[in-house]
Amino acid sequence: MDQIELLEEAKKNPLPTPPVGFPVQWYENNDQSNPRAAIVVKVEEPGKLSLTVLPPNGMPRHIQGCWHCSHDIHQIRGNNNTFRSGSWGYTDGKPPKDHLKAHVEHLDKRINTMLDDRRKNEEAKAYREQQKARREQEAGV
Numbered sequence: 001m002d003q004i005e006l007l008e009e010a011k012k013n014p015l016p017t018p019p020v021g022f023p024v025q026w027y028e029n030n031d032q033s034n035p036r037a038a039i040v041v042k043v044e045e046p047g048k049l050s051l052t053v054l055p056p057n058g059m060p061r062h063i064q065g066c067w068h069c070s071h072d073i074h075q076i077r078g079n080n081n082t083f084r085s086g087s088w089g090y091t092d093g094k095p096p097k098d099h100l101k102a103h104v105e106h107l108d109k110r111i112n113t114m115l116d117d118r119r120k121n122e123e124a125k126a127y128r129e130q131q132k133a134r135r136e137q138e139a140g141v
Contacts (some may be wrong), residue, residue, distance in 0.1 A: 004114050007107050015047025015068050016095030023091060026053045030074045030087040038063070038088060046103035048069055049088060061077035072105065 018024060018040050025035035041052035047068045053061040067073055069087040076082075 015101045016099040017046045017102040022087045028086045044107045
């Protein structure tokens with residue numbers, strides 16, 4: 001499978017991305033049995049957020065690099081990112097459909113960039129071959 005096929009596959013299961021100010025739940029070490037209230041303060045990339053966690057009777061805690069609980073990174077045992085940043089999820093468990101668009105758009109942009117690069121490389125290769133053939137023809141004359 002090449003990179004474009006992998007990105008097309010990822011589009012089938014996009015990561016949700018809520019807007020800044022949206023309330024979510026934060027799970028320490030991806031332990032979903034003990035959720036804490038949190039607010040999105042920055043979208044780092046689709047599915048990856050900076051949060052302000054609001055523990056009961058405690059000081060707010062700022063978390064960066066927090067991936068959605070469905071991200072594959074949380075399947076790796078002893079993962080430093082999960083240990084350091086935990087994970088996040090929606091309070092009702094399901095993302096609104098418009099929160100999935102950001103990841104699909106991000107993947108489309110990456111795919112289009114790769115296709116453009118591939119096309120440019122093919123054009124450059126054809127040009128180099130043309131130039132080589134012309135030089136060989138001139139040398140032979």
